[in-house]
Amino acid sequence: MNKTLKRAEELAPELISVRREIHQNPEIGFELPRTLHFVWEKLEAMGLKPEAVGQAGIAVNIGKQGGKTILLRADMDALPMKEETKLPFASENGYMHACGHDIHTTALLGAAQILKEREAELKGQVKLIFQPAEERMTGAQDMVEAGILNNPKPDAALALHVVHGPSGTAGYAKGNACGSSDLFRIKVIGKGGHGAAPHMNVDPIHAACHIVIALEGINSREVHPASMLVMTVCMIHGGTAPNIMPGEVVLEGSIRTMDNEVRSFAKKRLEEIAKGVAAAFRADCQVTFENKGIPPMVNDEGLTSEIAGYIDDLLGEGTAYEMEPMTGSEDFSVISQEIPSALFWFGTGDENEGYLYGVHDPRVTFNENSIHKMAAVYAEAAVCWLKKHENQ
Structure with a gap:
């Protein structure tokens, strides 16, 4: 078994626990004090040095300076809606992680752990960012304006987003992938x-x-x-x-x-x-x-194809598949206008698996077995991309 995936599987129980903690305590927009504190402590416990960026963002670098840099992004905010899942760890504060950002944050924390443990073998630097206010379509812009794409400027960027689909699959569209808003x-x-x-x-x-x-x-x-x-x-x-x-x-x-x-x-x-x-x-x-709005999401064709290959190598041929562009929006698009970027939609369960509802539904639930696989994709994509582009 691929060593990244093996390590992610070992971390799976811990990642599920982390996800449930975040899920039970959702916060919205830029008002994320509990979530920020939780993520910050987790990163410091790994021996990392997180930095505050913008109104409510976190960034952390892993690897060596001077080479190429790849950015990995997760969003942290929830939606202002009452949860109706009846899960034992359901939110009770009137907000809900109905878009799966709790899973995104957890998966990137898992990737941070894997990458820190393998820091010596990285052929460059990985910049991980934990972003607020994606649902308001203002969080990415806030972090960009605060300088997240500087010192160093990333050469590529990757984001994963959960989707109502077969668990463990990864959909993508080349070129214009999501609508503006x-x-x-x-x-x-x-x-x-x-x-x-x-x-x-x-x-x-x-x-x-x-x-x-x-x-x-x-x-x-x-x-x-x-x-x-x-x-x-x-x-x-x-x-x-x-x-x-x-x-x-x-x-x-x-x-x-x-x-x-x-x-x-x-x-x-x-x-x-x-x-x-x-x-x-x-x-x-x-x-x-309202605000500046966001541009269309542009998936760089070369980068997207390259990462799709890494996903297939990691999780099995055909795991990554091409899909139709989405008319919905994702504010990772702001970053995609600045540097080559790739956004993948990661399946976290469909009707055939008993997951009946999609994101933004108060009844939506997710297959937690997808979390460690997302963490592995983040980490493996970073390791492989840096190795391939070390001397370019």
Whole structure:
């Protein structure tokens, strides 16, 4: 058996215990004091020297300076939702690791242990980062702005993310692999009044409905049919009573695409159409976008193929498989715009194994036997990549 996988199997019981501790105590966004303390202590216990990066990130380096550097990334934040799994280690604080970030963090801690034990044989340096606020799509950007890609600048980057699929498999898409994400808010401002006298008011609900319909034309009439664009209005808020016309209505939603030019165009046209339609119905309109948003995730084709080979060598031929790009988003994309990167979707159970629910479902559970395999993939990919690129 491959020695990386053998060591990961030996660590499996400990990793499951670590994962359950993190799972039972989820935290969200940048507010991760307990998680940060826990991860920091684990790293120090390995003889490593973690560093704080940005608002709530951790970085640690393993290996020798002066050679190539590969970055391994895991995210740490949970979702603001109540868990319904009834697991003995279920969260009870109103938050939940429903996206599997507890598994990501645990797997990278396992990789850190393996890599530290084999530090002398590393042909370069591994930079491990534990990232906050992925669910808010702001954590990676925060760490990049804090200098995580400097001193040294990594030459390649790898991230693993759990997915509802056969346990121990690793899916990937070459090139554009995940959509961008821009969250928008459209406030339609009218003139409220009695519902029985609409002619004396300016109806923001009427204008808002026409805005929703008009936005559909961006995808169907203004973007090349071969371009992926998903623009979705997911929330409408307005009104307080059935006989009172409100003064304003708020629409919120997201834009996702695989192309930065399409992304910029869609944002521009959303604002123009929303304001133009509102004006046609005598209403005012304010359009805002939350934070900076994130670009599409780009999987470097050479790096992705190379790591897929390492995964097959480690876990068996056919473990890594090519899949369709996802319209969903992952803020590892911010790093992928700066350095060659690869994102793999690691299977943690499907319906055939009794795991009925996917991520972001309050009932989702994961096959914990996948954790040590993810740790092994992180570690083996780093060891092999550094060895291959030592003199390049």
